[in-house]
Amino acid sequence: MKVQGILIASLLCGIALAQNEQHRVTKIPGIDIEFKSRWYSGYYNVTTYQQRHYLFIESLNKPETDPVLVFFNGGPGAASIMVAFGYNSPIVVKSRVTFEADFQENPHTWCNNASVLFIDNPADVGYSYAEREKDAHTNDFSFARDILTFMLAFYGDWPSLYNNPLYIVGISYGGNYAPYTTWALHQYNQELKLDASTSKKPFPLKGFIAANGVTDFETDPYIQTVDAYNAHNALPLALFKQWKENGCRVYWQGVKPDRLPGPCKELAQKISDNVGHMYIYDMLTMNEELKPASERNTTHLQSTRQNIQDISRIIKDHRFKQFMDAPACDGEGILQQSNGMNIIEWLNSTEVKTALHVNPKKTNFTMISETAFVNFHSGRESSRWIYEQLVHYGYKLMHLMGDTDAILSLPGAWQWIKAMNLPVTREWTPWLSVRDEGQLVGYLKEYSKNFTLVTVHGSGHDALNSKDSEVPQLIRNFIFDLPIPPTS
Ligand SMILES: *[C@@H]1O[C@H](CO)[C@@H](O)[C@H](O)[C@H]1NC(C)=O
Ligand SMILES: *[C@@H]1O[C@H](CO)[C@@H](O)[C@H](O)[C@H]1NC(C)=O
Ligand SMILES: *[C@@H]1O[C@H](CO)[C@@H](O)[C@H](O)[C@H]1NC(C)=O
Ligand SMILES: *[C@@H]1O[C@H](CO)[C@@H](O)[C@H](O)[C@H]1NC(C)=O
Ligand SMILES: *[C@@H]1O[C@H](CO)[C@@H](O)[C@H](O)[C@H]1NC(C)=O
Ligand SMILES: *[C@@H]1O[C@H](CO)[C@@H](O)[C@H](O)[C@H]1NC(C)=O
Numbered sequence: 396m397k398v399q400g401i402l403i404a405s406l407l408c409g410i411a412l413a414q415n416e417q418h419r420v421t422k423i424p425g426i427d428i429e430f431k432s433r434w435y436s437g438y439y440n441v442t443t444y445q446q447r448h449y450l451f452i453e454s455l456n457k458p459e460t461d462p463v464l465v466f467f468n469g470g471p472g473a474a475s476i477m478v479a480f481g482y483n484s485p486i487v488v489k490s491r492v493t494f495e496a497d498f499q500e501n502p503h504t505w506c507n508n509a510s511v512l513f514i515d516n517p518a519d520v521g522y523s524y525a526e527r528e529k530d531a532h533t534n535d536f537s538f539a540r541d542i543l544t545f546m547l548a549f550y551g552d553w554p555s556l557y558n559n560p561l562y563i564v565g566i567s568y569g570g571n572y573a574p575y576t577t578w579a580l581h582q583y584n585q586e587l588k589l590d591a592s593t594s595k596k597p598f599p600l601k602g603f604i605a606a607n608g609v610t611d612f613e614t615d616p617y618i619q620t621v622d623a624y625n626a627h628n629a630l631p632l633a634l635f636k637q638w639k640e641n642g643c644r645v646y647w648q649g650v651k652p653d654r655l656p657g658p659c660k661e662l663a664q665k666i667s668d669n670v671g672h673m674y675i676y677d678m679l680t681m682n683e684e685l686k687p688a689s690e691r692n693t694t695h696l697q698s699t700r701q702n703i704q705d706i707s708r709i710i711k712d713h714r715f716k717q718f719m720d721a722p723a724c725d726g727e728g729i730l731q732q733s734n735g736m737n738i739i740e741w742l743n744s745t746e747v748k749t750a751l752h753v754n755p756k757k758t759n760f761t762m763i764s765e766t767a768f769v770n771f772h773s774g775r776e777s778s779r780w781i782y783e784q785l786v787h788y789g790y791k792l793m794h795l796m797g798d799t800d801a802i803l804s805l806p807g808a809w810q811w812i813k814a815m816n817l818p819v820t821r822e823w824t825p826w827l828s829v830r831d832e833g834q835l836v837g838y839l840k841e842y843s844k845n846f847t848l849v850t851v852h853g854s855g856h857d858a859l860n861s862k863d864s865e866v867p868q869l870i871r872n873f874i875f876d877l878p879i880p881p882t883s
Contacts, residue, residue, distance in 0.1 A: 469567025474521035496741035570608015602791035606859035619807030677855025797858025
């Protein structure tokens with residue numbers, strides 16, 4: 396009997412698939428398009444009680460050698476997988492107005508020249524979850540430690556990826572996720588160097604890209620928002636001047652005490668009266684949030700939207716009108732508008748969950764998680780300090796800014812970049828489109844030690860997902876050390 400037991404056990408071991416093959420996805424209900432590279436979806440434990448979900452899509456070109464991009468959406472609380480099916484993966488929704496679960500091939504997918512690992516971070520976002528509520532509390536350091544745990548497990552199943560250049564990408568609050576993750580992986584690599592006898596491999600970490608990202612709570616969100624409005628001709632000069640002279644400041648999530656001396660509250664009210672109807676995430680588009688949910692054009696309200704509730708709390712007493720009027724974003728606009736099944740419902744369906752190796756009993760799909768937002772405890776540090784350290788270790792860092800975003804604004808980026816005091820190695824250079832010959836896409840400026848600022852002209856908070864051919868070209872060239880701006 397015993398012998399037989401061992402035999403069966405060894406047989407089971409023999410046929411047991413590597414974890415990554417257990418996570419292989421070859422078909423998802425609702426998508427009739429053939430996958431042209433290998434897709435994987437599943438979980439890795441980051442603690443005994445917390446599971447992080449990922450979607451990994453191999454490069455369509457040379458997965459053996461092409462770089463790996465780890466992608467984080469922001470929030471905290473916004474799902475990355477939503478960006479996959481909305482924008483960046485090889486198969487995306489046909490309409491970014493209705494977000495119906497009706498798909499087409501994406502000629503501009505990041506997977507053309509990279510393998511992309513979408514991680515839903517932290518717990519309660521997308522399909523990621525915690526077994527117990529008390530395990531779902533997170534801060535910038537703890538999530539980064541969790542992602543390090545995740546990456547060690549993931550690379551354990553994908554040892555060949557230790558040979559591919561690795562970049563981390565984050566949007567919005569992901570402006571903290573990307574640097575903190577890079578920092579955690581960097582620390583791990585540094586520690587390996589102390590142990591000459593180790594057989595463990597360092598992560599092939601090359602750098603990060605932050606897009607309209609949180610970087611310095613002394614500038615954004617909110618503080619340079621008024622400067623951004625001013626730069627867009629929305630305020631009388633005298634009002635702006637008074638606001639600046641009085642040093643009025645409100646901070647993200649109470650990370651520091653607000654400073655609202657003297658007339659600041661009154662000035663805030665006057666500013667609100669002027670800018671209240673502008674859309675804070677993109678000053679040049681119509682403010683769909685002023686319409687009832689059922690009538691909104693969701694094109695500009697999708698995945699990178701933040702949870703509005705926090706903001707209204709912060710400015711409770713300061714009242715920038717647009718914050719107050721905005722309804723809480725839980726994808727409501729999308730849910731109410733599409734005629735057929737939209738991608739939130741689709742991702743939440745038992746069939747799709749099952750295909751993606753998600754246990755329907757364990758988790759619902761959450762596009763914007765209020766729980767994750769509330770349970771995220773931002774520190775006052777933000778991420779500028781990480782830029783200041785990492786530039787000295789040979790990493791490539793890119794900060795990309797849509798220049799019509801008022802919440803994480805270009806005027807804000809100028810403030811913290813100036814404070815970093817890096818020598819300029821390439822002056823302000825226009826970035827021209829390759830496809831639409833000579834048309835302006837944006838600008839770039841390079842600083843000593845591989846730090847690049849890129850702007851996307853006329854794009855708002857989701858600049859990374861805008862300009863469907865030019866931005867992916869820029870990212871490709873950046874990760875391949877090819878010329879930027881791209882010339883072909
Ligand atoms: C992950 O944690 C769960 C318990 O929450 C456990 O059942 C499972 O075996 C763990 N998996 C791994 C690979 O550690
Ligand atoms: C990107 O992929 C295309 C094939 O789709 C290939 O022709 C091209 O050489 C690749 N670019 C780089 C930089 O590897
Ligand atoms: C929604 O906005 C997009 C982008 O501005 C536009 O192309 C589209 O026509 C709009 N849709 C409707 C129904 O207004
Ligand atoms: C997800 O599905 C569950 C039932 O499986 C349902 O109760 C929940 O409301 C759904 N959530 C969304 C956002 O559709
Ligand atoms: C899914 O959502 C429904 C409705 O809000 C809720 O009753 C159910 O407990 C949720 N399921 C999980 C696994 O969280
Ligand atoms: C900048 O990046 C390139 C390409 O990765 C690398 O060869 C070079 O050493 C880096 N330079 C600095 C100053 O870090």
